[in-house]
Amino acid sequence: MSGLGIWNYVIIVLLMMTGLYMVISANNLVKKLIGLNVFQTSVFFLYISFGYIVDGAGPVLNDGATAYANPLTHVLILTAIVVGVATTAVGLALTVRIKESFGSIEEDDLHKMDSSI
């Protein structure tokens, strides 16, 4: 694989792991959701990298193109982006309600309050 390809995939793995670390270890619920979105965007990169063809054109039919980028990967990622924002919106609404019920959105406080009830 060319150097650009290896650099591409290594950065994708780095982004994935940063997002995963934020999801696992962040204390604040909103930070966890931001980490989840970072992770999702890196997975989108992975799919679009699979669909890329060197010297290809974008997936719009025109007469001068020999190869087209893979439209199926683009469709899958379009769906995934929109589902991701739907999940984030519901997660943020849950965070607002948790703040109203418990008074805090830090995970440590929530564990303490939850086990003391």
Place this chain on the structure above:
Amino acid sequence: MILEQLIDVFLLAFLAVMSIAILRMRNLFGAVMLYAIYSLTAASLFMILDAADVAFTEAAVGAGISTLLMIATLSLTGREEKPLKKSRLGLLPLAIVLGTGGMLIYGISDLPTFGSADNPPHVHVVPRYIQESPTEIDVPNLVTAVLASYRGFDTLGEVVVIFTAGLGVLLLIGGRRRREEMEVREEREVAADE
């Protein structure tokens, strides 16, 4: 050609630096702003990889809607993340992340060549879509043809998911009666204390 590759390399490095900056930032408002910039850089990288529809959607949705909703949530909750009390920089999450990352990087060597035209995603059903689409559907944008016609069921599911998410948000925090309920509850507690 060489310039395009240079831009690609530089943008990828920029993206990695930004993700680590989001991780390290304590102020949540700053983290959300960095996430918006991250999303926009991701959209430009999608353009370099010939994915125009996806770049459009990522810029509009990631840098637009997601950021807006996060800022609205922050205005209702809090702006700062609490400082770490004990040494909660535990070893376990770092070990998990480094282990998984190492295994994934080892797996990169098994991936097919980046950008080659006979990779597995390009040889099964996609040539049929590309060749039959002018005669069967006659829509120039292949992504719309696949999204709305060849894979119409998936798009139906997606629309229902968006509708359900709207329903979920409405059920959770819809209606302004929240505030009045809280006030009524406070008045009742005050009356019970007396």
Place this chain on the structure above:
Amino acid sequence: MSDYLVLRIVGKFLIPYIMLFGLYVQFHGDFGPGGGFQAGVIFASAFFIYTLLFGLERTLSVVPASVLRVVSASGVLVYTGVGVATLLMGGNFLDYDALAADPITGQHVGIILVEAGVGLTVASVMMLMFFTFAGYGESKT
């Protein structure tokens, strides 16, 4: 926010063009990048600018939340309705060939209707979510 003269004037100038661009993206999704999702989000962002400039009360008097709820449900209904219509006309579910005499015309009609349904639902749900977040916790007085 309406005290800032520059923001108010530029916002008033831009909002119709943003809506027009959203409609352009919706209907030209066949010929270039675009389609229902992008158009719905762009159209909703025009209303977000209006809310940021002039407040939630005025925006809710322009487009009330009950209208948005009906529109979002009707978007899903349009999509499923196209599928049921193809069933009634003799094809499979969501087989657009059955919608008109010529299969290619049927495909075009089907794709336009389906993308319109998607655009309606996405725009109204994004607006609903933002108005719900922004209006949370305000008392009725």
